Amino acid sequence: MNPRDADKGLPTPPATPLLRRLKHKWAQLPANVHGIMWALVATLLFTVMAALVKALGERLHVTQVLTIRQFLMAAISAPAITRGLPGSLKTRAPLLHLARTGLASGAMFMGFSAVIELPLADSTVLGFARTFFMTLFAIVLLKEVVGIHRWAATIIGFIGVVIIMQPTGEAGFNIYSLMAVTASACAALVAIILRRVTQVDQPITILTYQAVSIGFIMLPFCIYYWQPLTMMDVILLGALGCVSWSAQMCNIRALREGEAAVIAPFDYTRIVYASFISILFFGVWPSLTTYIGASIIIAASLYTMHRESVRGKRQAVVPEDKAP
Template sequence: MPVPSATPEGSSSPAAYKTRFSEKWQSLSNNTRGICWALLATFLMAVMSTIIKLLGDHLHVTQILMLRQFFMLAISAPVVIKGFPGSLKTQAPLLHLGRILLAAAAMYLGFTAVIHLPLAESTVIGFARTFFITIFAVIFLKEVIGVHRISATLLGFIGVMVIVQPGTGAEMSIYSAMAIFASACAALVGIILRKVTQLDRPITILTFQATFVGLIMAPFGIYNWAPISVNDAILLLCLAGVSWGAQMCNIQALRFGEASAIAPFDYIRLVYAAIISIVIFGVWPLWTTYLGGAIIVAASLYTLHRETVLGKKVATGTAPSKTH
């Protein structure tokens, strides 16, 4: 006799779970989906900073950047080749040019700061990107920022200030200044991405940046070349993979969500950085880090809840206009 099925069709199969997840995902608002992508991107960015800091003990920042970009290009190559020439077709060449130049500056300045500053400090200073991107979103994207987003961003900044404890008399170093300038450049890259993601495919966006930033760094990386150990080679490969994943997640976040809506979630990276500092470097944060981290998480979760509620109101036609 034939053996009957143990369960109803699709009730617990991988395909059924995938279908239910897809339906749930599609029911979310665009900003909520953008926030989910942003959370994953910030985790991968924290891991990326850790790898860069480890590599910076042996290799020059331009060598790290050059190899990182070319490895990322190698990861993208199969998809690029499969979709060629459409995978490299762009409708915004000038936007890509500006993005590549700003990304090169942001990476050089930011990577240098990560290598020379404590991980938590470079992460905190990097949060200036949130305020730059909020301002730039209003100026360039004409986004309307309501009281809820402003409140969430300010609450997150208060959490950062609890951790930084300004007024302790510490002077700003050249590396701190580099981190701030990197944040401004990264914010402009994010604004351009918001435009470009509406026109070009994610693989096209990532390939252009990986290729041309790598070419910009190549002369400097070759000049500062140092021998690469087996451990460094493994870390470089991991850096390329993590960086590729982080950029793809970031592209998706900006594709779905408004720039100013996902900006507060950059604060979550500090929580990741604190955990990594304990596990990798054996550095335990002060109690103020835990307090500030709790405030940051609360601000981010509030924004996520707000966007979810707003998405449901939009679906039912009861959302107020431009008040979020």
């Protein structure tokens, strides 16, 4: 019997033989396999989230969609936030939180705008540029030493981004492609700041500022561009809030169960999901240049992660070799 059910005097429903077998097989799987499965679910949910944003953006302003999404996620997270009060509001790095909130707001605004205006596969792939911006910012802000291999991978990855953006193509310069790439740069800066913040603040504090502050930043714009909601809008917005929260939880679970180096490459399954959703629900087929650029970006990113894994192993082995 589940202890919680016992406390309430409620019987625990008996597990069916099939359910017991599935739980047993799941428990026997390695932790990294658990992480991969959670990551695949997370990437699917993130792609569905983008599709919902795109559908809502056909009628509502991006700030209205973003504001309602943030407050819905805050409402879902409210029990965890309120349980941590007043500690969930205490921070040792207010300026870092301020910078992170501003950058995250910009990343979401530009990223959502790109999702709405660009083909879903294109906006998804351009979001992968975050990996290369993190390399650049790690050099400038964290003073990390980067060798020729990572520099080469970064340059090649940006070539893939340029191929998708096609700044000299028939359509000419596309402001939304630039917004997608800029959103990736902002997201990379947010990740860099998050490394510092997690060293001084509790996760509940980070969650509180993330869930509430962005919604309040977008609220004035939301009010200005407000459009009355139809029943379909309410349904889609409710789904967006639930899917966004679930995607975050699955992503956290994936990183908790498996090793980050093992989980990270599966983020690129988003392009597969995005292609299918784009074709089935929006009737848009990804272009050849999208697939070419995606192949280059993914290959460069995987090579970067491989080099980081090799570098990490060397740093772990060298002290042992030098030990007496």
